[in-house]
Amino acid sequence: MEKNDFLGVSKMMKAIVNRKKDIKGDGVSWLKTKEINIYKDKPGRIFLSTTHGGSPQEVDLNKRPKRGTQNAPLRFSNLYEQLWPEGKLISQPKLDDIKSLLPLIPSDARQYYENLAASQDLEDDVEGFNGSIDFDIEDED
Template sequence: MESALKTRTRLYTPQDYIDVMTSCRKRNKLTATKMECLDFVGVYKMMKTIVKRKKDIEGNAISWLKTKEINIFKNRPDRIFLSTCRGGQTHEVDLNKRPKRGSINNPLTLSRHYEQLWPQGKPISQPKLDDIKSLLHLIPSDATKYYENLTGARDLKDDVEGFDGSIDFEVEDKE
């Protein structure tokens, strides 16, 4: 993929990156799935419902500490599938089944398990959006619509992990 990116002169929109991914191999072509706003869901509500789960649907013990992989499928939103290694044996957990020891959870519906994170799209920080819009004259006209549809929020901080705006290294003045 890196080699294919080096030969591309146009990379302005997500579709441009998808095109690179799907055409970078001659054999065993990659498949790219473009996710939409509604595909991003939060699992905080679901996590609260599985706190006391100790067994899967077959009664086998679940080791949460050894769990390496958790899968959730669109066609089975009321189930989670746990595995202790990638591609290994899975334990199926029913989110609607009440765990033992007097849980207060009632059987839940899909809307109570997951919440939409950004139904209208994830906004970016307003300074970043202003910077992008100031560069629109450098972007080909057929790609500007993507950038014009971006939204910003004044109270949002950039979510670069570990970066709080302060420089964590020394800067030398070269005079």
């Protein structure tokens, strides 16, 4: 994947109105939706499914609701924003850890890891883990 493959949808989500019907006129259950798919070649459509891998309902986001809006359709192609056009920075400890593993990385993939950049302002905090160990580690000696 390349940098331009990562797109954000926050602008789009602010511009849409909660649709109650799909393109066939069937009701849409947002609370039961388990999966939402968005495709580059169909920028004004989203595909909702109430089961993982299930048959999706197609919802047209370009169609404006009837009341209280103008008749001009929305155009979503310009509402996708590129995420991290300069690449996503990682924390310095994470970069140091990756660099220590470079000898184990195959040479054809090494360039990617060598080009990673870090920011001193970022802090790793995954599920409450921020680098300090808050549990006992037992050795198998």
